[in-house]
Amino acid sequence: MQFFWAFVVGGALCVIGQLLMDLTSYKFTPAHVLVTFVSAGAIISAVGLYQPLVNLAGAGATVPLTGFGHLLAQGAINGVKQHGLLGAFSGGITAAAAGITAAVVFGYLAALAFRPRS
Amino acid sequence: MAARQKNGKQTVWFQNPPVIISAASVVGSREGEGPLGKTFDRVVYDTYYGEKTWEKAEQRMMLEAMQKALEKANIQDSDIDFMLAGDLLNQIITANFTARALAIPFLGLYGACSTMYESLALGAMLIDGGFAERVLVGASSHYCTAERQYRFPTEMGNQRPMTAQWTVTGAGAAILSREGSGPVITHATIGKVVDLGQGDPQNMGAAMAPAAADTIISHLQDTSRNPDYYDLIITGDLGAYGKKLAVQLISQNGYDISERCSDCGILIYSPSQDVHAGGSGCGCSAVVTCGYLIENLISGKYKRLLGIGTGALLSPCSSQQGETVPGIGHAVAIEMR
Amino acid sequence: MPAIKQKQLYYDMVKQSAPKPRVWRNTFWAFVVGGLICLVGQFIIVFFRTRGLDVNEAGAATSATLVFLAAFLTGLGVYDEVSRFGGAGGIVPITGFANSMVAPALEYRAEGMVFGVGARLFNIAGPVLVWGIVTAWVAGILYYFFR
Numbered sequence: 001m002q003f004f005w006a007f008v009v010g011g012a013l014c015v016i017g018q019l020l021m022d023l024t025s026y027k028f029t030p031a032h033v034l035v036t037f038v039s040a041g042a043i044i045s046a047v048g049l050y051q052p053l054v055n056l057a058g059a060g061a062t063v064p065l066t067g068f069g070h071l072l073a074q075g076a077i078n079g080v081k082q083h084g085l086l087g088a089f090s091g092g093i094t095a096a097a098a099g100i101t102a103a104v105v106f107g108y109l110a111a112l113a114f115r116p117r118s
Numbered sequence: 119m120a121a122r123q124k125n126g127k128q129t130v131w132f133q134n135p136p137v138i139i140s141a142a143s144v145v146g147s148r149e150g151e152g153p154l155g156k157t158f159d160r161v162v163y164d165t166y167y168g169e170k171t172w173e174k175a176e177q178r179m180m181l182e183a184m185q186k187a188l189e190k191a192n193i194q195d196s197d198i199d200f201m202l203a204g205d206l207l208n209q210i211i212t213a214n215f216t217a218r219a220l221a222i223p224f225l226g227l228y229g230a231c232s233t234m235y236e237s238l239a240l241g242a243m244l245i246d247g248g249f250a251e252r253v254l255v256g257a258s259s260h261y262c263t264a265e266r267q268y269r270f271p272t273e274m275g276n277q278r279p280m281t282a283q284w285t286v287t288g289a290g291a292a293i294l295s296r297e298g299s300g301p302v303i304t305h306a307t308i309g310k311v312v313d314l315g316q317g318d319p320q321n322m323g324a325a326m327a328p329a330a331a332d333t334i335i336s337h338l339q340d341t342s343r344n345p346d347y348y349d350l351i352i353t354g355d356l357g358a359y360g361k362k363l364a365v366q367l368i369s370q371n372g373y374d375i376s377e378r379c380s381d382c383g384i385l386i387y388s389p390s391q392d393v394h395a396g397g398s399g400c401g402c403s404a405v406v407t408c409g410y411l412i413e414n415l416i417s418g419k420y421k422r423l424l425g426i427g428t429g430a431l432l433s434p435c436s437s438q439q440g441e442t443v444p445g446i447g448h449a450v451a452i453e454m455r
Numbered sequence: 456m457p458a459i460k461q462k463q464l465y466y467d468m469v470k471q472s473a474p475k476p477r478v479w480r481n482t483f484w485a486f487v488v489g490g491l492i493c494l495v496g497q498f499i500i501v502f503f504r505t506r507g508l509d510v511n512e513a514g515a516a517t518s519a520t521l522v523f524l525a526a527f528l529t530g531l532g533v534y535d536e537v538s539r540f541g542g543a544g545g546i547v548p549i550t551g552f553a554n555s556m557v558a559p560a561l562e563y564r565a566e567g568m569v570f571g572v573g574a575r576l577f578n579i580a581g582p583v584l585v586w587g588i589v590t591a592w593v594a595g596i597l598y599y600f601f602r
Contacts, residue, residue, distance in 0.1 A: 003497050010493025010548070011486035017543030018485035021277070022476040026318040027440075030276045030538075030546045031579045034555065037547055038587035046594035059496030062514055063521065063548045064489070065583070071514075072587045076595030080602075088595030092588055098515035099522065100584070103553050104576060106526035111560035111572045114530030116262075116273050117165070171565045266562055273529050274558035274579075275538020275545045277481070280474040315462040316469060324469040359472050366468060 002058045009053065009060035013037075034065055041069025046077065071096045123246070126340030128307050128333070130239075132246040135302035138452070139252075139295045141408035142186035144179045146261065146287030149397075149405065152387045157409035158288070159186050165262055165287070173211065176260035180205070180216045180289040183408070184256055187291040191298075198222045198293070199250035202241050204233035205258045205400050206285075207267060212258050222254060231326075231355050232309070233257040234290060234404040235427025235448040239306035241294045242450070251296050258289030259399030268319070268434060281321035283357045283383060284393035290404030292412070301415040305451040307337040311431060313444035319437050323360020323383075323395055326428040329445035330356060331367035333426055337449045338373055345375040349420040352411065353447070354403030354428040355383035357395035382406035403427045415454045422453045481542050488541025492548045496521055518549055525550035529557040555579035 017033045041064075044050045050070040053061040061067055072092040079091020093100065124130050143158045150161030160182065167175035180203070188195060201220065204227035205212035217224035229236035237255035244250040264285040265272050294303070312329040330353050338345065345351060356364055361381045368375055382403045383396035407425055414420050426449045432441070499520050503513035528534040534554045538545030545551050559575040566575075577584070 003494060006497035007490040007494045010496075011490030011544070014485045014489025014541075014544040014547045015482050017489075017547040018482050019478070021543055022478050022481055026279075026320055030270075030274075030543075030551075031555070031582060033543060033546055034552060034579065034583045035586045038583050039590045042587060042590035042594055046591075046597070057493075059500050059517065060490075060493040062500075062517070063493045063496040063550075065547055065549060065552055068549060068552070068583075069587050069590065072591035073594040076591040077598045080595045080599045085596075085599055088592055088599060091595060092591035096587075099518035099549065102519035102522040103526075103556050103580065106523050107553065107556040107560050107576050108572060110526040110530040110557045111564050111576070114561055116271070116558075116562045116564075117532040173565075271558040271562040271578075273532060273535050273554075273561055275535045275551060275554050277539060277542045279476055314465040316465075321469070321473060324473070328465065359474070362472050363468060366472075367465075 005057040006060035009057035010063060013064040013066060037065040038069040041066030042073035045070035045073040068096060068099065071099070126336070128310070128336045129305055129340035130243060130308070131305050132242055132303060134246055134296065135304045135453070136242040136245040136294045136296060137298045137302050138300045138412060139293050139298040140187045140191035140300070141290070141292040141412045142183050142190060143290045143405040143409040144183045144186070144288060145401070145405050148284075148391060149286055149288050149386055152391060154386055154406065154410045157413050158405060159183075159409070172260055172262040173207065176205070176207075176212045176258055176263055176289070177215045179260070180212055180256060180258040180291070181219055183258070183289040183291040184216065184220065184254060187254065187293050191293045193252070193293070195220050195222050198252050198254045200225060200241070200244060201254040202227055202237040203256045204228050204237065206230065206264050229427065229446060229448065230429030230431050231259075231398060231400050231402060232427035232429030232446050232448050233400045234407060235354065235425060235450050238292070238294070238303060238450045239308060239448055242303040242306060245294055245296050253294045254291065255294060256289060256291035257400040257404040259285055259287070259401035261285045261287045264399055278394055279320050280394050281318070281323065281357070281359050283322060283355065283395045283398035284387065285399040286386060286397045286401040286405065288401035288405040290401065290408035292408050301412060301452050301454050303450055304453050305337070305341060307333055307340065307449040309333040309447040309449070311444045311446050313442055315442050317440070317442040319432060319443065321359070322398060322430045322443070323357040324363055325430050325443035326445035326447070327356055327360045327363035328367060330426050330428045330447040331364045333447035333449050334364070334368055334375065334424070335371050335373065337424065337451070345373055345378060348378060348422050348424045350423040351375050351379045351426070352423060353379070353381045353426045355396070355398040356381050356428055357383045357398065359395050385410065415452060418454065420454070422451070424449055424451050484540060485542045485544035488537065488544030489547055490544075492544070492550055496548075521548070521550050522553040525553035526557045529554045530561065552580065552583060
């Protein structure tokens with residue numbers, strides 16, 4: 001059942017992104033969509049509404065960039081729980097470290113290995 | 119006192135109309151596969167053209183277009199008095215670096231996509247003013263170099279709206295001469311920078327249409343001509359939607375050009391090539407003019423035509439700072455006598 | 456005619472002439488492409504779970520795997536076609552984030568390993584990290600004071 005919800009929730013989040021691009025001004029670029037999704041994910045997560053979505057849809061909620069924001073926000077909040085104020089500084093990136101490091105390393109390697117086409 | 123060879127506010131006329139003694143064009147694969155493919159001198163299928171970077175590939179295309187034009191006119195670069203050229207890249211490196219390879223006194227131009235017509239107009243003035251016997255003019259653009267400078271890297275996924283245009287990969291060059299045979303340049307109308315408040319960098323046609331319309335109207339008024347004087351009135355790269363807007367703006371001023379107008383950006387690709395509104399870039403008007411248009415003037419299909427190079431004068435910086443996009447259009451009247 | 460009125464009139468003309476984005480079609484494909492990418496993610500999570508990873512570990516491993524796939528497909532010149540077709544369906548998943556890092560890095564390699572690859576990796580990822588980290592930090596601080 002989680003496979004079904006992964007498809008539907010993941011697809012629905014992308015639909016929101018598509019509508020943001022198509023129905024707003026040309027000034028709202030794909031980069032703006034990514035930034036909006038990360039921040040929105042962090043905010044929704046902080047008020048406690050994102051975790052239920054993850055429980056329902058699994059990758060459908062964690063793979064879209066809102067899930068990245070959720071990871072960062074939960075990391076910061078858990079950091080505060082464990083280490084106090086300092087945790088707000090260290091928790092977010094700690095939680096998201098795998099994704100960030102993977103993106104940097106694989107990005108770097110891909111840039112070395114490939115030549116851009118048109 | 120008004121200038122001796124100027125009519126009205128914007129138009130100059132030439133006492134001894136300079137002759138376009140040769141013209142050459144080099145294009146990329148998409149342009150070569152388009153409806154005008156046969157009118158270009160060379161089609162290059164590798165976007166790198168055997169070079170290390172796309173910028174170098176664009177320079178090589180411009181250099182080859184210029185060498186081809188010299189070859190067709192059967193003259194040496196030492197026979198040329200001035201070279202006028204430009205492109206879209208920052209600090210017009212394509213033209214500058216091409217001029218580095220040719221030992222010709224050089225004036226770099228930037229008129230965005232209107233550069234080819236800017237160079238034709240200025241070259242004709244230099245010759246008719248008695249400052250030069252022969253002038254080499256040209257312009258180029260490359261999809262990959264322009265795209266990454268103005269928009270996104272080519273490998274980045276994004277969706278282009280239907281109003282977006284496709285930057286032409288290609289370079290065009292022509293040689294103007296005081297004497298010789300070929301089509302002649304009789305008038306040039308220098309455009310004003312016009313901005314009607316359009317800001318969408320994915321709808322350049324709408325930003326440039328008012329400038330094109332303004333120049334066409336001024337040309338017709340300055341020369342007291344009717345649109346039917348010309349067999350063809352062809353804009354540079356307004357694309358499908360920009361052309362519609364320009365025709366509409368011109369008709370609001372009492373001229374009907376709808377039956378004899380076209381656009382290089384519409385002609386260069388066929389709708390099946392998925393380029394949306396059409397071609398754009400310096401190379402667009404350059405290769406269509408130096409290929410298709412000159413060819414059809416020589417063959418007699420067109421006797422008189424008015425070409426209008428259209429440019430969108432934006433930069434990535436001005437766009438990000440929220441500025442609107444000013445446009446410009448330079449018109450050149452070319453006749454076969 | 457006053458300039459402002461002229462601009463307003465022209466604005467209306469442009470609005471009439473410009474084609475509407477194909478919202479239904481775009482939305483449909485964004486749903487399908489985005490949904491499929493998440494479905495692939497779900498398969499990868501389940502795979503790692505059966506290998507004995509806990510929920511958080513499986514999530515991290517899945518992100519890393521998807522990022523790898525996206526970087527690879529970007530290098531092959533395939534991923535930009537996915538987004539061209541799927542729109543936000545290709546942009547919003549973490550694969551789109553990876554694409555936005557690899558694409559500029561790849562293309563600016565000619566400008567060198569420091570200012571080319573090194574700096575351009577963060578062309579679009581930079582803003583995303585800045586906004587994500589700052590928002591999460593604010594969440595942490597608010598939690599500290601108001602829990």
